Amino acid sequence: MSKSSNAITAKARAMLAEHLKPVDYATMLQRKTVGDIAVFLQGQPLYKESLEGINPKAIHRGQLEVLLRTGVFNRFAKLIRYADDNAKHFGHIAVMETEIELILMKLHSLSDQDNEMLRQNMISKLPLYIGSYTSFPLEELADSSSFQDVLTLLKDTSYYEVLKKYEQKSLEDMDFINLEHSLRTRYYATCLETIEKYSNTTSKEKMKEIILSRIELENIAIIYRLKKYFTVSKEFIKQMLADYCCFFRMKDLYDMVDNDTADQVITRLEKSRYKAYLSNQKFLYIEHYAQRITFNMSAHFIRTDTDPNLSLLAYVLLADIEIQNVIDIIESVRYQIPQERVKALLIY
Secondary structure (H helix, E strand, O other), X not given: OOHHHHHHHHHHHHHHHOOOOHHHHHHHHHOOOHHHHHHHHHOOOOOOOOOOOOOOOOOOHHXXXXXXXXXXXXHHHHHHOOOOOOHHHHHHHHHXXXXXXXXXXXXXXXXXXXOHHHHHHXXXXXXXXXXXXXXXXXXXXXXXXXXXXXXXXXXXXXOHHHHHOOOOOOHHHOXXXXXXXXXXXXXXXXXXXXXXXXXXXXXHHHHHHHHHHHXXXXXXXXXXXXXXXXXXXXXXXXXXXXXXXXXXXXXXXXXXXXXXXXXXXXXXXXXXXXXXXXXXXXXXXXXXXXXXXXXXXXXXXXXXXXXXXXXXXXXXXXXXXXXXXXXXXXXXXXXXXXXXXXXXXXXX
């Protein structure tokens, strides 16, 4: 293994050791204001750099979230500095979900052009710090004034063929559910294509396991939610599933759709190979289960594997979940949500 590969693995493990512990989350839950939480995070090694120089008394929730997410990408940039040319292809994977979120936000704002707040919200949420990794200029997306503008902007990206299918439809009649599903399917396909092309033999299967498990868990979440909260046909549910599997087969997922109740879907999940990543956690809601599995799987690979590409992918997923934990705590303080309820939602 090269020195650069060793450097990435060692750096990822060092960063993991500095992530927030249960006692840190408990301390933050005791804070009374967003500024108090900012002060606490300024004293944590992992967040000190990204929060340096801020005025905790003046900072608001949105500014703090941007700084925290900027910190994740700065850490990712530090890791990828040591990577070879192949590993650097994984930089775009790290931002694709954000790109998709922004594309959908833009199209929603265009479908309701009288709503100026949607447009302003789009501009305020532009994560300009990821610009060096994106496949299109974010500012040009914000400035687009029609669907055709968006389509032209995305012509040389992996999103073009997905959006092209909607070219003849009016934005008011846009099926955003199916569009989001199609864009996420394209994201997962790009992840798997990148892994196949640029990862080495030893890490390929583990990297695929991380991505395929996320797709499969998303499929299971769709099945659970539609069975639990909606009255829809079995065929509709099957149409919403991405055709990828990890520990189940598509045959098994279709069997869930045809024969299981929502609670039986959870029972199947708990008895599957995913149980190794659940740590006997009580079921709260399906997204919490899925995120906990992703977190535990990513942490396991960082601690036990030495492949740099795997470390890069696993670290970004894990860091993003921690940021969401912090944001959930900030929201709980802001809206005075009971500590015990928020504590149960945290993933660590």
